[in-house]
Amino acid sequence: MAKLNVNGNLLEIDVEDDTPLLWVIREHVGLTGTKYGCGVAQCGACTVHLDGVATRSCALPVSAITPEQKILTIEGLGAQTPHPVQQVWAELDVAQCGYCQVGMIMAAASLLAQNTHTSDADIRSEITNICRCGTYTRVLAGVKLAAERMAANRG
Amino acid sequence: MTMKHAAPVNTAAGRVTRRNFLGGAAAAAGAFTFGFSFPLPQNAVAQTATPEVNAWVVIQPDDTVIIRIARIEMGQGALTGLAQLVAEDLDCDWSKVRYELIDPGANKARAMVWKSQQTGGSRSIRGSHDYLRLGGAQARAILVTAAARQWGVQPDTCSVTKGVIRHAASGRSTTYGAIAAAATGIAPPADVKLKDPMDWTIVGQPVKRIDTLDKLDGSLVYGMDISMPGMLVAIPKACPVHGGKLKSFDAAAVSSMRGVKLVLKVDDETVAVVADTFWRAKSALDALPIVWDEGENAEVSSETIAATLREGLSAPEAFVGNRAGDAKAVLAGARRVLEADYGFPFQNHAPMEVLSATVRWTPERCEAWVPTQAPDTALTAVVAAAGLPAQSCDLHIMRIGGSFGRRLSTEYVQIATRIAKALPGTPVKMMWTREEDMLQGRFHPVTQARFRGALDAQGNIEALHMRLSGQSILSYALPNLMTANGDPIVYQGLLADGPEGHLGYTIPNLLIDYAMRNPHIRPGFWRGVNLNQNAVYMECFIDELAAAAGQDPLAFRRRLMRNHPKHLAVLEAAAKGIGWDTPPAPGRARGIAQIMGFGSYVAAAAEVSVTNGQLKMHRIVAATDPGHVVNPQQVDAQVAGSFVYGLSAMIYGECTVKDGRIEQENFDTYNVLRLDEMPEVEVISMPSGGFWGGVGEPTIAVAAPAVLNAVFAATGKRVRQLPLKNVDLNVS
Structure with missing residues (x-):
C-alpha cells in the first residue's frame, strides 16, 4: 500500500512496493500527462516534481516516497493559471509531437523555481531531457524567456 | 469519422479539471490570451452535427471553420500546414480554424475522398497541396453560390474576405457561418480557379500550430x-x-x-x-x-555483416543507378586516382513514444x-x-x-x-517496452560505399565510381517496388535526373552502382532514408577530392555545379551564412555540404572546434529551397529538428549486432543529442517557386557531412565510418 500526495491530494494506492512512481501516476491515479520514454531515468519524459525538485519517476519505486513528500505532475502545474513556462511554450510554438514536452516543462519549471538568473550554460547542462523531434533551440529560447518574465515579476 | 468521439477518455479518479486556457471559448473571452486565437482541443470539435460544405470543410453557425485532416500529425507540423492550404483558397478567417482527423474506414466508405493518408517521405504538403487548395476553393464557391442565390445575384459579383461574403452593388453581406446551412447540396462550379501564389495571405505565413495547447498540460491523449x-x-x-x-x-x-x-x-x-x-x-x-x-542467424555479428558488405564493394555484379561516359575505363588510365571506403551503421528510430x-x-x-x-x-x-x-x-x-x-x-x-x-x-x-522497441526496430539500413575518383592535372574530376553495398529497404518492406535496377530508392540524391533527388554535380565519366547485400536485421524507412548515408558518402568524398586537388571546397564544388543552379544556390547561401569568405576565429574550422532529396534542395555549413579530441559544434547554417514554403516558422522547426536527428545519428547513432541480435536496448547505450551539445542553428529558407518539395527530412542528410568536413578542416582527419563516438579525434 502506497500513500502518496499527488497534486495536493492524499491517495492510498494498493500497489507492489517496487512499482515505479510513473506507473502509479499513470495507471492507478489516472494522470497520463507524465510519459513513459525509457524506464531507466535516461530521457526525462516522466519528470515530475518531488518537493519541488525535478525527478524522473520511471525508476523511482513508490516505496521510496513518503506521504509527506509533495508530488506535482504536469496536471497540477499551473492548475489555476498556466505556469510561465507553459505560456512561453505556447507563444514560441516549442512543441512538435509534444510527447517529451511535459517532461521538458516540468524540468524547466523546477530549474526556474530555484534560479531565474540562470545562464545559457546552466540551462544546457541542467535540462538533460531527450527530444527526438529536436525542439532544443526553442526549449532554450523558451526557458530564457520564462526566466526573464519570472525574474521581472519577482521584482 | 473522427477519432475522439470513438476513443475512450481517461476516466480514472484524480484527473484535475481541464485548465481554463484550454477552452477555446475561455481563451477567446480573454480569460487567458496568448495573442493568438487558439483552436479548441480536438475532441471539442468532434461529432459536430453541422453538415459539411464539402469533404474538407465544415462550417458551424458561429463561423467556426473545421478543416478535415487526412494525413498524420506526428510532430512534423503537417496538420497546421495542410489546414493553411485549405484555408487559403477558402478565404476564411484563420483565427476561426479548428481541425478534425479522418479515420481510414471513413475514407474508404467515401471512395477515398480524402485521398492517401499515408504519411512519409516528406510528402504531406507536396503530395496534397493541389487537391487541398482545390477543396478550399470549391467550398468557397459553394458558399458564395448559396449567398448569391439568396440575394438573387450572380456569384461572380460577390467577394469574400475572411469568411465574410459581400455583394458590393447592393451592400449586402453575410458570413460563412450564417450561410453554410443553405449551402448543403450545392455542387461546386466546374471552373474553380486556384489563387495565384502572389495572392496568398495564409499560406506562406508563420502562423502557430493549431494543435499545441493540449500538449502543454498533459491532456493530449497519445x-x-x-x-x-x-x-x-x-x-x-x-x-x-x-x-x-x-x-x-x-x-x-x-x-x-x-x-x-x-x-x-x-x-x-x-x-x-x-x-x-x-x-x-x-x-x-x-x-x-x-x-x-x-x-x-544466431551467429551473425556486426563484423560478419561488415565483411559481407565489404565483399559487395568489389563484387563484379551490381545494379546501375547513374551512369555517364565510361568511368571504369577512364579510372584505369588515370594519372591520379583517389580511393576511399565509407560505412554507415544500423540505427533505431527511437521515437519518444514506443x-x-x-x-x-x-x-x-x-x-x-x-x-x-x-x-x-x-x-x-x-x-x-x-x-x-x-x-x-x-x-x-x-x-x-x-x-x-x-x-x-x-x-x-x-x-x-x-x-x-x-x-x-x-x-x-x-x-512495447523501450527495450522491445530497440530490439525489434525497423532499422536504418546498413551500407558501405567505395569511391574511386580520378583527377586531371588541373584538379578536375575526370571520372568517379561510387559503389554502394548493403541493405535494401524495399526488398524487405515493399518487394513489389523493386525494379530491374534493384532498389530504386538506394540512389536517393544520386540520380541523373528527376524531381525527387538528382545529383548536383556534372562529372563526365560517372558510375554509381549498387551491390545488394541484405543482412537479417529488418530494415525500415528511417527519417531521411537513404539520403542520409548517400550525402555523407558523396559530400565527404567530394571534399576529399577538393583537398587532393588543393582547392577550396566551395570553389571546387562550384565548378562541378554549373549545370545545377538550384543546388548551387542553397550551397552558396549556407556558405555565405557561415561567413565562408572570411576566416573563422582561431581554433575553429568550417565545412559545407549539399544535396537534393524529397524534392528539395538543401545545404549546410558548420563551424566547429576540436579540443583535446572533443568536438564542439558552434554554429550550423542551413539553406533550403523547397519550392514553396507554407509555414516558414514550421520550416525553421523542421530544419532545426533535422539537425538534431542528423547530428544524433552522426555522433552516437549505432546499433551493433552480436549473437544475431541488436545489442543496444535503451538510451543508456543508444545515446542521442541533448541540449548541451546543440549548436546554434540558423535557417535560410529560400523558396524559388514552381515546384513543391518536402521539408521534414532532407536537411538531416547535410548535417553530418557539413560537420565531418569541418572536422577534417580542424584536424586533418577524415571520418569515414560512423558514428563519430568511435573515432579518436585527437591530433597526434
Missing part, C-alpha cells in the same frame, strides 16, 4: 494514454534474433503473479503477457522463462485505436489479424509521440489484434 473500462495491458516479446522462432515458454511460472491474466503465444516468434497494469505485465514478462529457436495499439475484439466486430503513419495498411493489418470481414473492423487514428518512419510498418498492429482476439470483449492496450 496512443499510450488510452484508458477504458475493463481494459488490460499486454506487453509482447519477440525473438531477439530477427527471423528466429518462439520455441516454448513456461506460463505456469508467472501465471499466479499479481494482476496476470494471460500468457500467450501471439505468433511464431512472439509471446505476450496480459495483466491489469503495465508494471505487472512487465514484471511477469521479465520473470517468464522463454526458450527461443534462434535459427540460422509502439502501442489498443484493440477490442468480439466475434462480431474488431475496433482498434492505433498510432500509425499508414492508416490504410494498419486497417488492413487489423482485418487480417482479426479474422473478420473488412466491414466489421474499424481503426481510429491516435496521436503519435514521434515516429520518424517507424510506424509505416504495421506488424505491431497485427500483434495487438491477435492478443485482443484471445480475450474476446476485453479492450487490450498493447504497449
